Amino acid sequence: MSFLENLPDDIIITILLNLDYKAILLMCQLSSNLSNFCQRNLDNVLRQSLSKITDLKTNDYNRQQLLILCQSSFQHKNISAGNDYSLILSNIGQIYAFGINDYGQLGLEDYTDENDPTSISNLNYVTQIASGFI
Numbered sequence: 001m002s003f004l005e006n007l008p009d010d011i012i013i014t015i016l017l018n019l020d021y022k023a024i025l026l027m028c029q030l031s032s033n034l035s036n037f038c039q040r041n042l043d044n045v046l047r048q049s050l051s052k053i054t055d056l057k058t059n060d061y062n063r064q065q066l067l068i069l070c071q072s073s074f075q076h077k078n079i080s081a082g083n084d085y086s087l088i089l090s091n092i093g094q095i096y097a098f099g100i101n102d103y104g105q106l107g108l109e110d111y112t113d114e115n116d117p118t119s120i121s122n123l124n125y126v127t128q129i130a131s132g133f134i
Contacts, residue, residue, distance in 0.1 A: 004027075004030070004031075004034060005031055005033040005034065009037065009041065012034075012037060012041075013041065013044075013045055013048075015027075016045045016049075017045065017048055017049055017052070021046065021049060021067070021070035021071070024042075024045060024046070024049070028042060042063065043062075043063050043066060046058075046063070046066040046067070046070060047059070047061070047066065049070065050066065050069055050070065054069070056069070056116070056117055057115075057116055058116070060116060061116075068094075068119070071090075071092065078090070078091070078129070080129045080130055080131040081131060082099070082105070082131030082132055082133065083132070083133040084099050084100035084102075085097060085098065085099025085100055085101065085105055085106055085131060086098055086099055086131065087129045087131050088117055088129075089126060089128070089129045093124060093125040093126045093127065094119060094120075094123075094124065094126070095107070095119070095120045095123050095126055095129060096117035096118060096119055096120070097114065097117065097118055097120055098114045098115060098116055098117045098118060099113070099114065100113050101113050101114060105131075106118070106120070107120045107122075107123065108120060109122070
């Protein structure tokens with residue numbers, strides 16, 4: 001894989017964006033040069049990859065949050081839109097909520113509106129979601 005080490009960064013990013021997140025992480029471990037590249041660029045590559053798949057805005061997400069989202073494959077059947085809020089159910093049973101939260105409808109134990117999908121930490125292994133009018 002030494003030929004990858006001599007490619008410009010934009011070409012490496014293009015290659016990585018055509019891989020799933022597991023392959024991206026594996027590529028980052030192939031050599032010290034690629035590891036250094038990933039230390040500088042992995043968050044950006046993961047954000048771009050997630051954007052292609054989910055259209056989520058992940059600019060404020062840290063690397064751990066990005067990796068958790070990458071592990072969850074979002075499918076259209078797992079999205080539920082309410083009156084002023086929405087829910088996303090990942091394939092691992094985790095719920096993400098975002099929107100207006102005047103009545104605590106996001107389930108985040110507060111009344112703060114969320115513009116970005118935020119994990120509901122006290123719910124696990126959920127198999128179905130529905131949202132509606134509050």
